[in-house]
Amino acid sequence: MMRRLLGIVVGLLMLGTVTATAHADNALTVKLTTPTAQRQESANKGYADLLTEKGATNKLTFTLQNSSDAPINVDVTPGTAGTSDNGAVVYGTQNWGENHFVNLPARMEQLITPEAKTVTVPAKGSATTSATTSVSVKTPDSGISGVLAGGVSFVQQQQTNATDSKTMFQSEVGYTVAVLNRTTNAILVPNLSIGDVNATLVNNQATVGIQMLNNTQTFLNGLM
Template identity: 25%
Template sequence: MRKHKIYLLLFMVICFLQPLVRVSASEMKFSVQAVIPENQIDKSQSYFDLKMSPGQIQDIQVNLYNDTDKDVTIEITPHAATTNQNGVVEYNTQNNKKDDTLKIAFQDIAKTEEEVTVGAKSKKQILVHIVMPKDSYDGVVLGGLYFTEKIKEDNTNNSNNGQVINRYAYVIGVKLTETETKISPELKLNEVKASQINYRNFFTANIQNYKPAIIKDLSIDGKIFKKGESKVLYSDKRQGLKMAPNSNFDYAISLGDKPF
């Protein structure tokens, strides 16, 4: 068999993104609400958009509501924002490796209770303790507070018997800004390789936003050729993608049903 090297050609158009609060509320046993503080930059938003200072210490507040007739235990986790393989900003990724350009991860500067029990038909307020680094920081620190109901052990055991256990979550975004210095996003193409996703063949290109800036309306036009030829073998074009600051993701170009 002849072996061919491949080139990947990527064209990228960049704009800015305003972070979104992502909520999945169906069948929820609880709800959450951010208590917007005085240093909120845009008070029309329901997520935290805070003007901070170097070394600043602040406790932000979140109200937890339980309208059911039983107590609910809620797990709470701060996360840095990441970008998933679909070009969507996420605030709940626990297992993703931190991007090597990320200097301030939200989970490193924000601490709160790991779990809270809210009584039936009641409300409880939690505090999230934020400590900004002493050195001034240009750009955006983007993260989120992830709230999900704690799964009881008996429910977990039931899942082993073929039952499906649904877990729903709320996420409140947190955007922290110290200066008004405008940081332009910059992208870098890292490793390109042959890969499989759900047992299907793809070429994946790791794209990295290595600046502390949010990207909105990212367009990628990827084409794969045989080396030295102009005929396009495989292509994929997507628009309206988003990237978190200092994050990366694998942009995938499908081979359809063809082998490598």
């Protein structure tokens, strides 16, 4: 039963801090309105850190602004948090391997539902210079043993003419706002174990890859 409550973190070693208050990249800026369910310990932060009830659904509202002279379309997608190969937390990933979620019933991306998958943000010269969108965050009916971690990604898609006028390529500009959810303030003790170990050649140099598993639904910070 305990393993079924672990949620998303088994197979993922989670390090570091969450996303900052407001985010700007090129023309796009996104700001989260502080949720009513925000934990007091995380007041006035730019990320969602929710303390919720079993089975509850909470709404997160974001304001998107565009400093360019033309409207932009922004894709809104949920993600599940995990640790990248260089040790940084990635909050918006959707393609973690299935081995990260063995015997676990839910990922955060399955619990976050965007109001709209694409949002059009008007240009700065228009009458309305911002757009508002929201996502719903579902808390599992069984509650959360520890912390569920994920995020909401906002990606601006742009098309640019290549040297060959017949060829088009897309560049993506975006970032992720972290979303944490819990049903208790209790802090769990991490339980680290070692998974697969493999040796490979990178740039003609031998490297060893070690899979580290955090078997408790909590952050394991400062691993050296």
